[in-house]
Amino acid sequence: AQSVTQLDSQVPVFEEAPVELRCNYSSSVSVYLFWYVQYPNQGLQLLLKYLSGSTLVKGINGFEAEFNKSQTSFHLRKPSVHISDTAEYFCAVSDISGGSNYKLTFGKGTLLTVNP
Amino acid sequence: SQTIHQWPATLVQPVGSPLSLECTVEGTSNPNLYWYRQAAGRGLQLLFYSVGIGQISSEVPQNLSASRPQDRQFILSSKKLLLSDSGFYLCAWSGGGNSPLHFGNGTRLTVT
Numbered sequence: 001a002q003s004v005t006q007l008d009s010q011v012p013v014f015e016e017a018p019v020e021l022r023c024n025y026s027s028s029v030s031v032y033l034f035w036y037v038q039y040p041n042q043g044l045q046l047l048l049k050y051l052s053g054s055t056l057v058k059g060i061n062g063f064e065a066e067f068n069k070s071q072t073s074f075h076l077r078k079p080s081v082h083i084s085d086t087a088e089y090f091c092a093v094s095d096i097s098g099g100s101n102y103k104l105t106f107g108k109g110t111l112l113t114v115n116p
Numbered sequence: 117s118q119t120i121h122q123w124p125a126t127l128v129q130p131v132g133s134p135l136s137l138e139c140t141v142e143g144t145s146n147p148n149l150y151w152y153r154q155a156a157g158r159g160l161q162l163l164f165y166s167v168g169i170g171q172i173s174s175e176v177p178q179n180l181s182a183s184r185p186q187d188r189q190f191i192l193s194s195k196k197l198l199l200s201d202s203g204f205y206l207c208a209w210s211g212g213g214n215s216p217l218h219f220g221n222g223t224r225l226t227v228t
Contacts, residue, residue, distance in 0.1 A: 032214050043122075043206055043219030044160075051214050090159065096214075103150075104217060108159035 002027035002093050006107035014115050015083055021076040021110045023091030033074040034092040034104065035065055044090060050074065061085065086114045118143035122207045122220030129227055135180075135194040137223050139207030142188065147209040149190040150217065151182055154204040166190060167212075202227045 007022040025031065032051050036044040048059025055067040065076045074091060088111050092104040122139045129135060141147050151163040162175045164182035172182050179198050183191045190207060204224050208217040 034216055036219075041222070041224065043208075043221045044217075045219070046216045049216055094214075103162060103165060106160040 002031060002095055002105050004091050004093050004105055004107035006091055006110050008110050010111045012113045012115060013081055016080050018079050019081050021089050023074045023107060025072050025093045027095055030096045032094045032096060033067060035076050036090045036092060038088045081114045083114050085112060087112060120209055120218055120220045122223060124223060126224045129197050131199055131227055132196045135197050137192040137205055139190045139220055140188055141209045146187060148212050149184060150208040151192050152206040154206060197227045199227050
């Protein structure tokens with residue numbers, strides 16, 4: 001079984017500042033990794049995913065994440081945030097052996113608040 | 117393109133009343149379907165998933181049940197709601213393998 005830890009429940013930043021949202025996972029097998037964003041009272045939208053290959057993954061809205069296997073981390077970064085990036089961000093993991101019974105384990109989320 | 121519809125958007129129900137939330141997917145066939153519940157500060161909890169018509173797997177014992185009467189239809193039900201059933205319910209689908217989940221807009225359920 002796998003688990004996901006998002007180290008910060010809330011991250012306040014000022015507009016145009018850089019941000020990093022931290023995610024660590026534990027799993028006994030190789031994994032797929034995902035970041036999702038949720039705006040208030042909406043469903044989750046996929047930001048980016050790591051399946052294999054390059055450990056630096058670029059996603060939508062200028063976000064990127066780096067897979068670090070030795071540190072079992074998948075931190076999300078953006079060099080300059082906007083007010084519109086205010087939302088809750090979820091890290092998720094799925095083990096590669098999942099096959100068609102594909103299930104994600106989610107972290108508890110990080111609320112990013114961008115202040116003017 | 118694929119779309120997922122979930123309704124209603126909000127629902128207020130008294131304790132002991134029945135529940136039926138519906139989710140449908142368009143533009144794909146034989147999707148994996150999922151019901152999640154989201155409580156504040158607790159992330160997303162997988163309730164049920166289905167890999168085919170009539171095939172339902174339950175992740176946690178609870179007051180809820182799920183059914184998949186058609187390939188692209190997934191229903192979450194309860195015979196008698198409890199206060200603890202309040203929450204934000206999300207339906208999702210995926211194409212299987214390593215494809216990501218695609219979520220509906222959720223239903224905010226308040227049990228009074």
